[in-house]
Amino acid sequence: MQQAAALLTALADEKIDALYACAYQCTALTAVPLAADRGRRVLVREGIREVSAGRREGASDHASHTAFLELAFDWPVDPTTRVPDGESGLEVLERFDGVVDEAVRSGVETVAIASHGVAIQVWLAPAQSTSPSRT
Numbered sequence: 001m002q003q004a005a006a007l008l009t010a011l012a013d014e015k016i017d018a019l020y021a022c023a024y025q026c027t028a029l030t031a032v033p034l035a036a037d038r039g040r041r042v043l044v045r046e047g048i049r050e051v052s053a054g055r056r057e058g059a060s061d062h063a064s065h066t067a068f069l070e071l072a073f074d075w076p077v078d079p080t081t082r083v084p085d086g087e088s089g090l091e092v093l094e095r096f097d098g099v100v101d102e103a104v105r106s107g108v109e110t111v112a113i114a115s116h117g118v119a120i121q122v123w124l125a126p127a128q129s130t131s132p133s134r135t
Contacts, residue, residue: 054086
């Protein structure tokens, strides 16, 4: 709930026309208070979910965590690399782009997207800025 409160404070002076979030409970807990505050409904979209850690999903050891992050943060160099038993950087960008493109096509002026850290960082990586929605 701290993230939700911080989001309300950070966006207090921003007009939000639409709010998108993935279906994960932690994201909903962050997005719902903002939606309620603005009189908006949360548009749930699968494409902005967190990056799958594949076979490392659920692992809590430092080595697994580090290996996953190193691979994901190398996607600007080689987005075709795949998380073992997971997705590639291109797949992550394609699904995230789909939701962002939908938001752009909706015609609203200001959109908030509630997602997860790695997914957002991968999408924002400067070397990957080939999508029309990121220009």
